[in-house]
Amino acid sequence: MKAWEVVIGIETHAQLSTRAKIFSGSSTAFGAAPNVQANAVDIALPGVLPVLNKGAVECAIRFGLAVGAEIAPRSVFARKNYFYPDLPKGYQISQYELPVVLGGKLAIAVGDGEKVVNLTRAHLEEDAGKSLHEGLGHHFHGRTGIDLNRAGTPLLEIVSEPDMRSAAEAVAYARVLHALVRWIGICDGNMQEGSFRCDANVSVRRVGEAKLGTRREIKNLNSFRFMQQAIEYEVQWQIATLEDGGTIEQATVLFDPGSGETRAMRSKEDAHDYRYFPDPDLLPLLIDRQWVERVGLAMPELPAAKRQRLLADYALSAYDAAFLTSSLELAAYFEATVAAAGRSNAKTCANWLMVDLTARLNKDDLEIGQSPVAAAQLGGLIARIGDGTISTNIARKVFDALWTGDGSSADEIISRHGWQQISDSSALESLIDDVLAANAAMVAEFRAGKERAFNALVGQAMKATRGKANPQQVSELLRKKLA
Amino acid sequence: MIEHDLRALRRALAAKEISSVELTELYLQRIARHNPQLNAYISVDPESSLAQARAADQRLASGEGGPLTGIPIAHKDIFCSRGWLTTCGSKMLGNFVSPYDAAVIARFAAAGAVLLGKTNMDEFAMGSSNETSFYGPVKNPWDASCVPGGSSGGSAAAVVARLAPAATGTDTGGSIRQPAALCNLTGMKPTYGVVSRYGMIAFASSLDQAGPLARSAADCALLLNTMAGFDERDSTSLDRPPEDYSRELDRGAADRPLAGLKIGLPEQFFGEGCAPEVMQLVDTAIGEYRRLGAETVAVSLPNMDLSVAAYYVIAPAEASSNLARFDGVRYGYRAAQYEDLNDLYGKSRAQGFGAEVKRRILIGTYVLSHGYYDAYYLQAQRIRRLIANDFAEAFRQCDVIVGPTSPSTAFKLGEKAADPVQMYLSDIYTIAVNLAGLPAISLPCGFAGGLPAGLQLIGDYFTEARLLDVAHRYQQASSWHLQCPAGFA
Amino acid sequence: MSLTPEQVRRVAHLARIEISDAEAASTVGHLNDIFTLIEKMQAVDTRGVEPMAHAQDVGQRLRADRVSEAGEVAQRDAFQAIAPETAAGLYLVPKVIE
Numbered sequence A: 001m002k003a004w005e006v007v008i009g010i011e012t013h014a015q016l017s018t019r020a021k022i023f024s025g026s027s028t029a030f031g032a033a034p035n036v037q038a039n040a041v042d043i044a045l046p047g048v049l050p051v052l053n054k055g056a057v058e059c060a061i062r063f064g065l066a067v068g069a070e071i072a073p074r075s076v077f078a079r080k081n082y083f084y085p086d087l088p089k090g091y092q093i094s095q096y097e098l099p100v101v102l103g104g105k106l107a108i109a110v111g112d113g114e115k116v117v118n119l120t121r122a123h124l125e126e127d128a129g130k131s132l133h134e135g136l137g138h139h140f141h142g143r144t145g146i147d148l149n150r151a152g153t154p155l156l157e158i159v160s161e162p163d164m165r166s167a168a169e170a171v172a173y174a175r176v177l178h179a180l181v182r183w184i185g186i187c188d189g190n191m192q193e194g195s196f197r198c199d200a201n202v203s204v205r206r207v208g209e210a211k212l213g214t215r216r217e218i219k220n221l222n223s224f225r226f227m228q229q230a231i232e233y234e235v236q237w238q239i240a241t242l243e244d245g246g247t248i249e250q251a252t253v254l255f256d257p258g259s260g261e262t263r264a265m266r267s268k269e270d271a272h273d274y275r276y277f278p279d280p281d282l283l284p285l286l287i288d289r290q291w292v293e294r295v296g297l298a299m300p301e302l303p304a305a306k307r308q309r310l311l312a313d314y315a316l317s318a319y320d321a322a323f324l325t326s327s328l329e330l331a332a333y334f335e336a337t338v339a340a341a342g343r344s345n346a347k348t349c350a351n352w353l354m355v356d357l358t359a360r361l362n363k364d365d366l367e368i369g370q371s372p373v374a375a376a377q378l379g380g381l382i383a384r385i386g387d388g389t390i391s392t393n394i395a396r397k398v399f400d401a402l403w404t405g406d407g408s409s410a411d412e413i414i415s416r417h418g419w420q421q422i423s424d425s426s427a428l429e430s431l432i433d434d435v436l437a438a439n440a441a442m443v444a445e446f447r448a449g450k451e452r453a454f455n456a457l458v459g460q461a462m463k464a465t466r467g468k469a470n471p472q473q474v475s476e477l478l479r480k481k482l483a
Numbered sequence B: 001m002i003e004h005d006l007r008a009l010r011r012a013l014a015a016k017e018i019s020s021v022e023l024t025e026l027y028l029q030r031i032a033r034h035n036p037q038l039n040a041y042i043s044v045d046p047e048s049s050l051a052q053a054r055a056a057d058q059r060l061a062s063g064e065g066g067p068l069t070g071i072p073i074a075h076k077d078i079f080c081s082r083g084w085l086t087t088c089g090s091k092m093l094g095n096f097v098s099p100y101d102a103a104v105i106a107r108f109a110a111a112g113a114v115l116l117g118k119t120n121m122d123e124f125a126m127g128s129s130n131e132t133s134f135y136g137p138v139k140n141p142w143d144a145s146c147v148p149g150g151s152s153g154g155s156a157a158a159v160v161a162r163l164a165p166a167a168t169g170t171d172t173g174g175s176i177r178q179p180a181a182l183c184n185l186t187g188m189k190p191t192y193g194v195v196s197r198y199g200m201i202a203f204a205s206s207l208d209q210a211g212p213l214a215r216s217a218a219d220c221a222l223l224l225n226t227m228a229g230f231d232e233r234d235s236t237s238l239d240r241p242p243e244d245y246s247r248e249l250d251r252g253a254a255d256r257p258l259a260g261l262k263i264g265l266p267e268q269f270f271g272e273g274c275a276p277e278v279m280q281l282v283d284t285a286i287g288e289y290r291r292l293g294a295e296t297v298a299v300s301l302p303n304m305d306l307s308v309a310a311y312y313v314i315a316p317a318e319a320s321s322n323l324a325r326f327d328g329v330r331y332g333y334r335a336a337q338y339e340d341l342n343d344l345y346g347k348s349r350a351q352g353f354g355a356e357v358k359r360r361i362l363i364g365t366y367v368l369s370h371g372y373y374d375a376y377y378l379q380a381q382r383i384r385r386l387i388a389n390d391f392a393e394a395f396r397q398c399d400v401i402v403g404p405t406s407p408s409t410a411f412k413l414g415e416k417a418a419d420p421v422q423m424y425l426s427d428i429y430t431i432a433v434n435l436a437g438l439p440a441i442s443l444p445c446g447f448a449g450g451l452p453a454g455l456q457l458i459g460d461y462f463t464e465a466r467l468l469d470v471a472h473r474y475q476q477a478s479s480w481h482l483q484c485p486a487g488f489a
Numbered sequence C: 001m002s003l004t005p006e007q008v009r010r011v012a013h014l015a016r017i018e019i020s021d022a023e024a025a026s027t028v029g030h031l032n033d034i035f036t037l038i039e040k041m042q043a044v045d046t047r048g049v050e051p052m053a054h055a056q057d058v059g060q061r062l063r064a065d066r067v068s069e070a071g072e073v074a075q076r077d078a079f080q081a082i083a084p085e086t087a088a089g090l091y092l093v094p095k096v097i098e
Helices: A054-066 A167-183 A224-243 A289-297 A303-314 A318-324 A328-341 A343-363 A375-386 A392-404 A410-417 A425-438 A440-447 A451-464 A471-482 B006-014 B020-038 B046-061 B103-110 B153-160 B177-183 B217-227 B276-291 B304-325 B341-352 B355-368 B373-394 B420-427 B431-436 B464-477 C005-014 C021-043 C073-080
Strands: A004-015 A077-081 A091-095 A105-110 A113-126 A130-132 A143-147 A154-160 A196-206 A216-221 A251-256 A261-264 B041-043 B072-076 B114-119 B167-171 B186-189 B209-214 B262-266 B295-299 B400-404 B440-448 B451-459 C090-094
Touching: A004 A167, A004 A224, A054 A113, A054 A154, A054 A167, A054 A289, A077 B304, A091 A113, A105 A167, A154 A167, A167 A196, A167 A224, A167 A303, A196 A224, A216 A224, A216 A261, A224 A251, A224 A261, A303 A318, A303 A328, A303 A343, A318 A328, A318 A343, A328 A343, A328 A375, A343 A375, A343 A392, A375 A392, A375 A410, A392 A410, A425 A440, A425 A451, A425 A471, A440 A451, A440 A471, A451 A471, B006 B020, B006 B217, B020 B046, B020 B072, B020 B114, B020 B153, B041 B153, B046 B114, B072 B103, B072 B153, B103 B114, B103 B217, B114 B153, B153 B167, B153 B177, B153 B209, B167 B186, B177 B186, B177 B440, B177 B451, B186 B217, B186 B464, B209 B217, B217 B440, B217 B464, B262 B276, B276 B295, B276 B400, B276 B440, B276 B451, B276 B464, B304 B355, B304 B373, B304 B420, B304 B431, B304 C021, B341 C090, B355 B373, B355 C005, B355 C021, B373 B431, B373 C021, B400 B464, B420 C021, B440 B464, B451 B464, C005 C021
Parallel strands: A216 A251, B072 B114, B072 B167, B262 B295, B262 B400
Antiparallel strands: A004 A154, A004 A196, A077 A091, A105 A113, A113 A154, A130 A143, A143 C090, A196 A216, A251 A261, B041 B114, B167 B209, B186 B209, B186 B440, B400 B451, B440 B451
16 A cells, blocks of 8 residues: 655735734734724724725735735735624625735745745735633623624735645745745734634645545644644544545644644534625725835845855855844844954854854843844954954853943953953963962873873963963963973 | 705805704704604604704804705715614614714715704615615605605605705615605716715615705705715725816806707617606606707617616625624624524524515525526626626717606505515616616606606716706706695695 | 525525525515526626626725724723623623534
């Protein structure tokens, strides 16, 4: 029997970072009191009408440009009709036959290589409200509460082709997409708050089979870890079901992180017949070439291009370049650091960002944008390492001082503490003479062939200089004196 | 005073011959006396109306009045009006006190008009007789055993019975023009997009358009001046420079004031299907137009006889979706007893909507459903295009298309209520105009058996001022529009 | 074509309008009369005709990305004053099971 092949396509709902909702002037800010950010349009009072937010369209254009897709010169909003209490109009305004973004590609890292995932389309639509089933208190027994603050938040639904062949590929795709929407500033990517949600369409088939297996759709995956777990569980469940002689029924399933299992949803079970038709309240969306060009000019350099440039300009490793382009903020921080430190220190800058700065940020649970040490400060510090003014050990102390705000620049801190390295060899020589005189026993041990004693003498000398000597220079002088 | 047109009322108010409070009280008294018999109004709120009248009197006293300041206007109960019950003729909205004003309501308020009351209508504007209203049928003031037409039948009955100087209506397939014809009024459906639909409860969004119902074309022009205008809250509102729709009316009288006007007579308006007595009045009116200098040419609208079929796909399809928001969750009627969510929906909607509304929701749901969309909905949209193309072709040969508004005079209450198709066919001459989005006006052209008949003028896009002028010239030469039903003088 | 009472019940369910078997049976006649009227369209050859969804052949106007309403509790409360059932600022419905 041939092995199983897994086929996965991902639909992603990215909440767009507009100030106002997609069809009304309500705020999209997260966390307001229930229904306070739901105006007459959002709660679908009789007679109200939608007017499209230009900012949402611009986000869609940015995305289309970022994935090399076609921006449709004419697209159409349609109504998707179904009844649900968090859907106030009884229909969702979405795009159906004519979406705003067509095609596009996204490269993901697979093993040591790269794989291109094709995109089908991306379309604009409105988010629904939220149904609160729990935590309503005893007098809401048997009730679901509806909060429409989220209703009308702009979404870009990004649909991939079924190009992924494992949970790991699916997660890699989701991560690259997540980084990209944040990079181009169209989505804050906050998965806890639901700003970036993925549905995975999963099916399996025997290797070599041309026809796709029946798929099940795992809804609302809101973390990469859950996505990995959910797909892995779903795949083994489908394979086990088929190998046991069963069949897969097309279904919508939910992932339960507690049990690690997927289960079919009980509601919305009746045959979907959404009765799409062009929304008569909204005329066709026309996007001319000039608009697309204007948006293109305002786009940041894309991650792939930036990665190539970092490799070429700074001679970084592929790993370093990938790490530093995982977010626009990190890449910008890196480049600003290099600008202050000097291009010859680029590798040192990369190391400091990836090790010291990242560790410190993680410890204090901060994002790069919140770093107390600015890129220019860090660059100034690295410049002093590069020109030999301070050692790496001293540099860590300077960094701590910058982090706590005890000083405004590396130079100021170094000079205030007198942390410049002693590189004047006559001063060092007399200091080393003192150390040799004071440690006659160690000198004797060294001469008797104990190499360890030499290290102890270096330590004594460094201690005497309070760390300000260049250890290499100290070691060379000692060897000369003891020879 | 009740025979004054809007300009005369404005002069009387400016000259302090009457105050807005007195004028409003006069109408409120007439409503109190006659409405129980006609059922033209669903809501009257004297306190609220008189407060607006007092404010208008202050504006008038300070000399800052606008063209409608202090004049009471009745509004179809389809326009959301803050603080007013806004029912749309339905049990579904029997408890809906609107928290906001429709654009039309706000524009009248800004012009200083007094909101006199909310008029009865077919439920959600679905009907041609006013019999589908949950609040009971409206009686035709010319004959209480007859319908006033619909769906703006309450507005029409109120204005012709002198229970309001003028009123607003909405027209999705003839809902202004047909009641105007059946009640001896002048009523206009403007070009789609000229009047904002914001706050006007949607029936069929791509066809709905608000317009005036009044006793003359001149009054309609004044009302349209207030109603029309760009509104950024309606994506289909057209951003055009403001127009004075009465600008043509003050041209001096002439012997042949319409010399040079080409009137197109489509063969499809003059075939079978129209009552002979109505056709005779229409022919006579066309003769009058020739006397006024117009020239008539034969034109053709070959696809017009498909308009009712296309309309009864497109309008119910849009309505089935527009009316989905009435689900008993955020406002409106909720069934008292239900078991679960779907039961709440099913019962609230079954009990809250009347038979005709449910019928149209079912038709609309069906034609949009899987497997039927192409055959019905897309085919209807293609026929809509053919009909619009027919009009474009006709307007290459003429300035105004003329024909009957309704194939008959007012029919008896109950006569067509049991036969939806017969009811739908009463809009056979009006529906094509909505599909194309054109402006059209109905004006009185005489009486048959004591009941009024209407003449319909259809213009090319944005020719409202011209249409009003063409109607006005006829009204300068005739007195049909001045006739008042017995018992309401 | 002609509808069956079963189709009427299915469509009524899609539209969330409760309908008894007797109502479905009695509605079928009216609906089929209407569909007979509608069927007239099917005789027309419309190949190559662009469907017309809007009366005006223009593009969509867009709104600037600007918050135009403050989002106040007072307004929420005014909206909910006309709601069938609310608590703690939420609209309430019978429990929805996913």
